[in-house]
Each structure stands twice: as structure tokens, then as C-alpha cells.
Amino acid sequence: MSRPRSRAMVALVLTLTATSHFFNLRCFVRPGARYTTHPAGRSHVRYAFPGGESIAAAIATGFAAVENFNKVGQFADLIQKWSSVMPGAELKLEVDKSTDDNVLKHVEKLCEEIALAVDNNKTISVLGISSQRQANMGTRVVDDTPFQKLMTKVLAVNRSGCTAVHAEPGMGKSIASLRALPAGRVSKNYTVLLDGPFRAEMMRFFRVSSFELVVSVARMVFPALTQAGVSMNMIFDNGVEDDEDFHKSRTEWILLLKAAYESGHHLIVVTQSEALAMKIGSVNGERSRVSAEQETPEKYRWAKEQAREYLGYLLEARNIPPEAVGVEKFLSSCSIPDVYGGWKPIAMSNYLDFNETPEVLCTTSPTQNRAVWVRQLQQD
Ligand SMILES: *[C@@H]1O[C@H](CO)[C@@H](O)[C@H](O)[C@H]1NC(C)=O
Ligand SMILES: *[C@@H]1O[C@H](CO)[C@@H](O)[C@H](O)[C@H]1NC(C)=O
Ligand SMILES: *[C@@H]1O[C@H](CO)[C@@H](O)[C@H](O)[C@H]1NC(C)=O
Numbered sequence: 001m002s003r004p005r006s007r008a009m010v011a012l013v014l015t016l017t018a019t020s021h022f023f024n025l026r027c028f029v030r031p032g033a034r035y036t037t038h039p040a041g042r043s044h045v046r047y048a049f050p051g052g053e054s055i056a057a058a059i060a061t062g063f064a065a066v067e068n069f070n071k072v073g074q075f076a077d078l079i080q081k082w083s084s085v086m087p088g089a090e091l092k093l094e095v096d097k098s099t100d101d102n103v104l105k106h107v108e109k110l111c112e113e114i115a116l117a118v119d120n121n122k123t124i125s126v127l128g129i130s131s132q133r134q135a136n137m138g139t140r141v142v143d144d145t146p147f148q149k150l151m152t153k154v155l156a157v158n159r160s161g162c163t164a165v166h167a168e169p170g171m172g173k174s175i176a177s178l179r180a181l182p183a184g185r186v187s188k189n190y191t192v193l194l195d196g197p198f199r200a201e202m203m204r205f206f207r208v209s210s211f212e213l214v215v216s217v218a219r220m221v222f223p224a225l226t227q228a229g230v231s232m233n234m235i236f237d238n239g240v241e242d243d244e245d246f247h248k249s250r251t252e253w254i255l256l257l258k259a260a261y262e263s264g265h266h267l268i269v270v271t272q273s274e275a276l277a278m279k280i281g282s283v284n285g286e287r288s289r290v291s292a293e294q295e296t297p298e299k300y301r302w303a304k305e306q307a308r309e310y311l312g313y314l315l316e317a318r319n320i321p322p323e324a325v326g327v328e329k330f331l332s333s334c335s336i337p338d339v340y341g342g343w344k345p346i347a348m349s350n351y352l353d354f355n356e357t358p359e360v361l362c363t364t365s366p367t368q369n370r371a372v373w374v375r376q377l378q379q380d
Pocket of ligand 3: 118119188228229231
């Protein structure tokens with residue numbers, strides 16, 4: 001932990017001022033420490049103790065990583081570590097004051113970066129866990145699943161405001177969303193997928209250190225992007241998964257989607273609950289909706305051919321010959337045991353790895369009730 005700042009300390013030696021974040025890195029050095037100030041590039045310090053130069057260089061590199069990839073958390077950890085090996089120095093990451101002037105500068109910088117990316121044909125961006133998922137995906141992916149088709153349609157339509165879509169858990173929504181991203185080019189100039197908790201991902205995208213700042217920054221960034229000729233699809237995957245989650249940020253959602261609507265940007269929410277999708281879809285009148293292409297959840301289960309292809313990949317990855325499981329028998333054992341049938345990738349791998357037979361999920365969603373009701377009718 002940092003020591004209390006004493007008056008004898010020389011403050012602000014290292015001034016690497018963040019240009020796209022609301023914080024500054026400040027270095028406090030105790031009297032007697034061997035250092036000399038020396039303006040070199042953006043760093044105002046030259047460390048005279050052994051190894052000081054390399055630490056200064058590492059800090060500059062770390063800072064660039066924060067600016068370019070928003071790795072604030074990792075950088076803060078590193079700073080703690082470096083602090084402990086720098087004689088007499090105390091490094092701190094400080095949150096800058098969000099004055100109107102600072103916010104405006106931040107907004108301009110962010111818009112400039114996005115517009116530049118669009119100019120360079122970098123029109124698709126993936127943040128959060130999905131960026132790793134995309135990198136590791138390879139070619140062994142079942143394409144054209146029903147949910148991928150839904151996402152492709154949703155992305156290709158030039159809408160603004162907010163559209164919600166849903167499918168049961170374990171259906172491969174995240175991979176399907178990634179595969180559908182190129183369709184975003186049809187409707188907008190820039191498509192970004194945020195994968196993770198809504199608040200955290202919005203802070204990451206807008207590069208601010210608190211959620212309070214997200215709304216004010218977004219409400220300026222949205223129109224500024226439009227001014228720069230950029231319209232955006234923004235997909236939220238795994239961002240809102242339950243009512244509590246949604247209600248916690250409901251006010252902010254309304255403000256954000258109003259701003260998005262007025263500027264012609266499209267926010268797309270992917271969720272696993274039909275009831276929640278309906279709630280999000282009706283949050284702000286005409287500005288929000290459940291996708292017109294949305295079908296009942298069971299329609300997003302995989303067809304037998306897709307299940308067969310996926311089983312092939314699963315077996316291959318585990319070095320199991322197909323004869324060992326008996327493909328037909330396997331497929332019939334792990335289809336969803338309700339009136340709709342069909343396959344789910346997660347249920348298939350669970351059956352293969354843990355011999356866990358698929359179950360019908362008991363939720364209170366209207367469709368599940370409908371399913372129960374249909375079965376009841378059949379029995380009667
Ligand atoms: C932009 O990138 C996409 C995908 O990488 C590619 O298909 C397209 O041809 C590129 N367009 C230009 C003008 O370079
Ligand atoms: C999408 O719609 C907006 C508003 O109607 C329009 O200005 C824009 O040109 C459209 N974009 C495309 C790619 O059709
Ligand atoms: C974004 O798309 C719109 C509509 O297709 C187009 O008019 C505009 O020039 C594009 N902006 C950029 C920066 O490419």
C-alpha cells in the first residue's frame with residue numbers, strides 16, 4: 001500500500017499524461033533519492049539509480065498498453081510492483097478530475113481514434129473475453145447455426161436505438177455472434193462487440209474509470225461520431241443476464257439508447273432470457289424493440305447435421321474414433337428431451353465428457369410455459 005504523501009516529497013516527476021484516459025501517473029520521490037529531472041519525450045524524469053532507466057522505459061511501455069488496449073488493471077498492479085523496487089520513489093495511478101474541458105478532450109480523442117480505424121478499414125472490433133475466443137476459434141466451428149443467421153440479419157439491418165435478441169443458454173450465442181460480425185459492414189461503418197458485464201465493458205470501451213462517466217462521455221461521443229461520418233453497431237454479449245442487472249442500470253440504458261437513437265447508432269443486446277429481452281425491448285418505446293426476426297427460443301437449437309459436424313470436432317479434439325461412441329446413438333441420446341428436440345453444443349460436450357444427459361431447463365419464460373402446455377395438450 002502507498003505511504004501517506006509527506007510534504008517533503010517532490011511530487012509529479014513523471015508526467016505521462018493519459019490522452020485517452022481519466023487518470024495521470026504521478027511519481028513521488030522522497031528527498032535524498034538519486035534522480036535528476038530531465039525532459040525526455042513525454043517522461044520528465046531520468047532515474048540515476050541502477051536500473052532506473054529500464055524501469056522508466058517499462059513504465060512508458062505499460063502506459064502505451066493502457067492507451068492502446070485499456071489494460072488499466074494490469075498496469076496498476078505493475079505500478080505497485082515497480083514502486084517496491086524503486087528506491088525512494090512512490091508511484092501512483094491517480095484518477096484525473098473530470099472537468100468539462102477534460103471530458104471534451106477525451107471525447108475528441110476517442111472519436112478521432114475510431115474515425116481513423118474506420119479510414120483504415122478496421123471496421124470490426126472485439127473487446128473483452130471474446131477477443132481471445134475469436135483468436136482461438138480456428139476453423140473448427142459450426143457455421144450457419146440458426147442464431148448466427150439471426151445475428152446476421154439483425155446486423156445487416158440499418159437500425160438505430162436498441163434491439164434485443166435471445167436464445168437459450170448453451171446454444172453457442174457468443175461464437176455465433178462473432179461469426180456474424182461481418183454483416184455489420186452492410187449497415188454501419190463500425191461494429192464493436194463488447195463481451196462481459198455491461199458496466200465494466202462500457203468503461204472499457206469509453207476508456208473512463210467510473211461508470212458515472214460512461215453516460216456523459218457516450219452522450220457526447222455518439223453525436224460526435226455521426227459528425228465524423230461514422231455510424232456504429234454496438235453488440236453487448238453476456239452483458240445483461242438478469243433482471244437485477246438490468247434494473248441496476250435502467251436509467252443509464254434509457255439515456256444511452258436515446259443518444260444512440262438520435263445519432264443513428266444501433267445497440268444490440270444478446271441475452272439468454274426471453275423475458276429479459278422483452279423487458280429491454282420495451283424500455284423506451286419506438287427506440288427499442290425485440291428483433292422482428294426473433295423466433296421462439298427452441299428454434300435456435302441446432303439441426304442434426306450441425307450436431308453431427310460438431311460431434312466430429314469434439315471427437316477429433318479428444319482423439320476418440322467415431323466408432324467408439326456410435327454417432328447415431330450418441331446424437332439421439334443427447335438431443336433435448338422435449339417436444340421440440342434439437343441439439344445444444346454445451347449439452348453435447350457434457351454428454352461426451354461427463355455422460356450427463358441433457359435436461360429441459362425449468363425457467364419461467366413464456367416459451368417454456370408454452371412447451372409445458374403443448375405437452376399437457378398432447379397428453380390430454
Ligand atoms: C476491408 O476489410 C475487409 C475485411 O478484412 C475486406 O473484405 C475488404 O476488401 C477491405 N476493403 C478495402 C477497401 O480494403
Ligand atoms: C442508414 O440509415 C441512415 C438514416 O436513415 C442513413 O443516413 C444511412 O445512410 C443509412 N446507411 C446505410 C449504409 O444504408
Ligand atoms: C459511413 O457510412 C455512410 C453510409 O453508408 C457513408 O455515407 C459514410 O461516408 C461512411 N463514413 C466513413 C467514414 O466511411
